[in-house]
Amino acid sequence: MTPETNIPVAVPDLRGNEAIYLARCIEDNWVSSAGPFVSEMENRVAEISGTAHGVAVVNGTAGLHLALLAAGVAAGQRVLIPDWTFAATANAVFHAGAEPFFADITQQSWTLDPAALEQILAAPKNRIGAMIAVHALGHPAELNALTAICRKAGVALIEDAAGALGATYHGRPVGNFGEFAVFSFNGNKTITAGGGGMIVTNDGAAADRMRRLSAQARQASAYRHDEVAYNYRMTNLNAAVGLAQLERLEEMLAAKRALAAVYDKALAGRPDLAPMPRQDWAESSYWLYAVLCASADDADGLVAHLNQRAIGASVFWQSLSAQTPYADCPRQLTGVSHAISGRVVVLPSSSSLVPEDQARVVAALAEWRGSAEVR
Numbered sequence: 001m002t003p004e005t006n007i008p009v010a011v012p013d014l015r016g017n018e019a020i021y022l023a024r025c026i027e028d029n030w031v032s033s034a035g036p037f038v039s040e041m042e043n044r045v046a047e048i049s050g051t052a053h054g055v056a057v058v059n060g061t062a063g064l065h066l067a068l069l070a071a072g073v074a075a076g077q078r079v080l081i082p083d084w085t086f087a088a089t090a091n092a093v094f095h096a097g098a099e100p101f102f103a104d105i106t107q108q109s110w111t112l113d114p115a116a117l118e119q120i121l122a123a124p125k126n127r128i129g130a131m132i133a134v135h136a137l138g139h140p141a142e143l144n145a146l147t148a149i150c151r152k153a154g155v156a157l158i159e160d161a162a163g164a165l166g167a168t169y170h171g172r173p174v175g176n177f178g179e180f181a182v183f184s185f186n187g188n189k190t191i192t193a194g195g196g197g198m199i200v201t202n203d204g205a206a207a208d209r210m211r212r213l214s215a216q217a218r219q220a221s222a223y224r225h226d227e228v229a230y231n232y233r234m235t236n237l238n239a240a241v242g243l244a245q246l247e248r249l250e251e252m253l254a255a256k257r258a259l260a261a262v263y264d265k266a267l268a269g270r271p272d273l274a275p276m277p278r279q280d281w282a283e284s285s286y287w288l289y290a291v292l293c294a295s296a297d298d299a300d301g302l303v304a305h306l307n308q309r310a311i312g313a314s315v316f317w318q319s320l321s322a323q324t325p326y327a328d329c330p331r332q333l334t335g336v337s338h339a340i341s342g343r344v345v346v347l348p349s350s351s352s353l354v355p356e357d358q359a360r361v362v363a364a365l366a367e368w369r370g371s372a373e374v375r
């Protein structure tokens with residue numbers, strides 16, 4: 001078969017003012033982290049998420065690290081995170097000197113299962129210092145339940161909203177439920193800055209501290225430092241791209257929602273492929289559209305089938321607790337994460353995906369048959 005043009009899973013959609021703002025950085029000689037676009041982007045993301053402060057950093061992983069430090073997570077503590085997430089969530093916990101404690105997700109949302117958490121948090125031996133709730137694939141976690149559980153246990157809630165900018169929970173933007181939330185502007189996200197991250201919070205003192213920590217904790221005018229810190233501040237070049245992207249957030253979210261509606265329709269009634277779950281409480285950002293296959297072999301087969309037709313697709317997150325770097329981490333699992341691990345396939349989801357190309361994906365999905373029903 002001669003492949004037609006390749007259709008990627010998720011690529012940047014740079015059809016706005018990106019080049020103009022980048023040129024302005026060069027003209028004005030503001031290319032590094034001291035530059036007006038950085039604070040403008042902080043204000044814009046805080047506004048979108050309904051929070052008071054944004055702290056711009058080099059990527060989402062660095063953002064999670066600083067949020068954990070600001071939440072007071074310390075060596076010897078554990079941070080409760082879902083077993084089904086990107087490695088960055090767990091890695092940031094290690095960067096903060098703590099250890100992840102893996103909890104499970106529900107089949108109905110692929111996000112943290114509140115039912116088991118209270119008991120995990122209540123056991124002093126678990127030493128849980130904070131919880132990170134991941135809005136998987138852009139679909140908000142069950143935030144009312146999670147905030148109540150964290151409040152009761154006296155631990156901070158951090159939203160890992162890496163791919164969820166623009167998503168809402170009961171109509172309220174994600175990012176303003178936890179003490180801190182973190183967005184990623186990595187190249188595969190709906191909104192990219194080339195690379196970048198943003199912590200949002202309503203805690204002004206914590207925002208100031210995280211901003212200081214992101215810049216070697218250097219005091220304003222002198223080579224004086226008040227903490228061991230990091231070089232995590234976003235550059236003006238990245239913020240220039242990010243700001244241009246944010247101007248088109250609503251358009252890109254609408255494009256993603258429209259793509260999801262087409263995929264939903266194409267998959268309706270199929271026994272061998274299930275669309276990713278959605279809950280009434282959530283309006284997802286639809287960062288990536290995913291399907292659940294009956295088995296890991298089916299998922300590999302589907303990816304191969306699509307790739308042979310020059311259509312991007314890949315097997316998505318796999319249980320972290322089953323992977324070598326995290327093998328010794330504590331966990332209390334119900335089996336859902338392990339059950340879907342290796343069976344979730346992400347499909348082309350770029351906001352720039354044109355209807356003819358999505359029709360090619362839909363036609364290729366129609367040609368494929370799984371070996372069994374999805375359960």
Ligand SMILES: Cc1ncc(COP(=O)(O)O)c(C=O)c1O
Nearest residue numbers: 059060061086088162184185186
């Ligand atoms: C759930 C989750 N958390 C954290 C990150 C890390 O973000 P970054 O790549 O900007 O460091 C990602 C990135 O894809 C993610 O999907």
